[in-house]
Amino acid sequence: MPTPLDTPAATAADMPPHALWRGDRVHKRVYTDPAIFELEMDRVFGQAWLYVGHESQVPRTGDYFTTRLGREPVVMLRHSDGEVHVLYNRCPHKGAKIVPDGSGSAGKFLRCLYHGWTFKCDGSLLSVPLRSGYEDTSLDLKDPQNGVRRLARVATYRGFVFASMAAEGPSLPDFLGGVATSLDNFCDRAPEGEVEVAGGVQRVIQRNNWKIFFENLHDTVHAVATHESSWRAAKEEYASMPEGTPKPFEIVIVDGNGEPLEFWEKLELKGYDGGHGYMEGIFTPPQDPVSLAYVAALEASQGATRADEILRVNRHNTIVYPSCSPHTSFQQIRVIRPLAVDRTLVEIFTFRLKGAPDSTFQRALKYTNVVNSPSSNVMPDDLEAYNRVQEGLGSDGGDWVSLQRAAGRDQSLPGGCSSNGNSEMPMRNMFRAWAGYMAPKGQA
Ligand code: FES
Ligand SMILES: [Fe+2]
Known part of the structure; x- marks a missing residue:
């Protein structure tokens, strides 16, 4: 009997998983189809808790370590209150990565290399050059949403730091x-x-x-x-x-x-x-x-x-x-x-x-x-x-x-x-x- 996989029109997004996985066998497309891979980035990596790194990689305030969760570049860093945060490595201004790939110290705060917007190590906005230029514009710099975005959930288990892009879940x-x-x-x-x-x-x-x-x-x-x-x-x-x-x-x-x-x-x-x-x-x-x-x-x-x-x-x-x-x-x-x-x-x-x-x-x-x-x-x-x-x-x-x-x-x-x-x-x-x-x- 034909399966949905035999239908060339089937797209990865509407393909039921049972068409690809039958308990004791799996269709080769789960390993070879770029559309399945993209769906995995959204549905598997976009939901699960993912390992980011270990707290010891960022021992002091301002220490950072970058990695990638699914297709997202992220940075794990230590805030002045001692807490470890995981942020998208993306400046809210024009999108530059806030820190270069790798690890190091950002000092007391993060400063974007492109136009110098600065942020606390929890991602909140600290200062913007020419702040007055934003008065009465649609960009509210007092809105905490306009800082560097945090991953939806971050948690630590005995020093091992995990993050999830999903707001809901176990x-x-x-x-x-x-x-x-x-x-x-x-x-x-x-x-x-x-x-x-x-x-x-x-x-x-x-x-x-x-x-x-x-x-x-x-x-x-x-x-x-x-x-x-x-x-x-x-x-x-x-x-x-x-x-x-x-x-x-x-x-x-x-x-x-x-x-x-x-x-x-x-x-x-x-x-x-x-x-x-x-x-x-x-x-x-x-x-x-x-x-x-x-x-x-x-x-x-x-x-x-x-x-x-x-x-x-x-x-x-x-x-x-x-x-x-x-x-x-x-x-x-x-x-x-x-x-x-x-x-x-x-x-x-x-x-x-x-x-x-x-x-x-x-x-x-x-x-x-x-x-x-x-x-x-x-x-x-x-x-x-x-x-x-x-x-x-x-x-x-x-x-x-x-x-x-x-x-x-x-x-x-x-x-x-x-x-x-x-x-x-x-x-x-x-x-x-x-x-x-x-x-x-x-x-x-
Ligand atoms: S892109 Fe970061 S300050 Fe402009
Ligand atoms: Fe082996």
């Missing part, structure tokens, strides 16, 4: 649901209970749709095939070391991808409402001096029982859909910024655990560099796979993408579901959320 804790525990554990692992961004940012522009990256975060079945060159090299390197050599950290985190499918099958995957989820941890840090010094610092601060409780929460990638993926045990957040239907920017931030030895931070950086940075031995394998998917989907070789593995076997849990490690449940769970966002109002 609170941030309700939105995060079951994955709030990953952000908790991210911070609880710090002896002082707080984290801070350190070590700059690494950026990768991927030649693929943003959803392909998200899907891979919990795709355990790809590891042994896609990463064969790196896990095999790591195993060979270790085999060449003298017998009894403790396995170096770099090898632990690379050769793990060579585990057989039975290993991944036993891991638990959790999927929560909103498309979020996490995968049980796959690495056990080696019992080397770096790990032992860290555990000692955590125990000194929290006591042995609480430290043990914190460290037992061992998770691999967490998905906070649709904007970021924290890795709690090696302190990094990957931020996903869709640029076009086939271009995605991923920014990788590494964090320092306050109160932990510096070697713990160096280890987190090592994890980022070895596994996820642009120069990693592992990430290029994934990038090649993502690009092949993007290019293959652009062909006439088929219309549907399979999400069928272990469909119908998900176990329900409060606010979501769980499955074994080789299930495609996380992909189905993300598309459930996607379809809810994409449905025309009243049809979710």
Whole structure:
């Protein structure tokens, strides 16, 4: 029977999501059609809470950090009352970006480089050259609406700043649901209970749709095939070391991808409402001096029982859909910024655990560099796979993408579901959320 997709006249805007997503399969247009991408910018990114950055990136009054939410350039900055604000990076006069892309200090107030309008760091208008020229005109400079526009909603969860372009919707804790525990554990692992961004940012522009990256975060079945060159090299390197050599950290985190499918099958995957989820941890840090010094610092601060409780929460990638993926045990957040239907920017931030030895931070950086940075031995394998998917989907070789593995076997849990490690449940769970966002109002 023909579907609306078979009708060339169908436009993305009136296409019902069930025409594109059928529970256990999805139409290729969700990855390749620029009209669908534009609709996602409005309906997914225009509604969800999106990760902006961490409070530690703007420690002092006037400090700013720019990023992009959906297609909107925004700036996160610290106001003189200590509060962190998120504003559209757009001057109300003629539209210039108020601050240049990147991060830095604006001083006590923001001053637009074009005609010198100035604003407080909460966006409110402070002064305008030739103010008298606006008297008795249609522009009321006393109207707070004429400052730099704020995002509709901004909220912080343990220092992680999120914003939403929608005035209405669930609170941030309700939105995060079951994955709030990953952000908790991210911070609880710090002896002082707080984290801070350190070590700059690494950026990768991927030649693929943003959803392909998200899907891979919990795709355990790809590891042994896609990463064969790196896990095999790591195993060979270790085999060449003298017998009894403790396995170096770099090898632990690379050769793990060579585990057989039975290993991944036993891991638990959790999927929560909103498309979020996490995968049980796959690495056990080696019992080397770096790990032992860290555990000692955590125990000194929290006591042995609480430290043990914190460290037992061992998770691999967490998905906070649709904007970021924290890795709690090696302190990094990957931020996903869709640029076009086939271009995605991923920014990788590494964090320092306050109160932990510096070697713990160096280890987190090592994890980022070895596994996820642009120069990693592992990430290029994934990038090649993502690009092949993007290019293959652009062909006439088929219309549907399979999400069928272990469909119908998900176990329900409060606010979501769980499955074994080789299930495609996380992909189905993300598309459930996607379809809810994409449905025309009243049809979710
Ligand atoms: S564009 Fe900003 S002051 Fe004119
Ligand atoms: Fe991978």
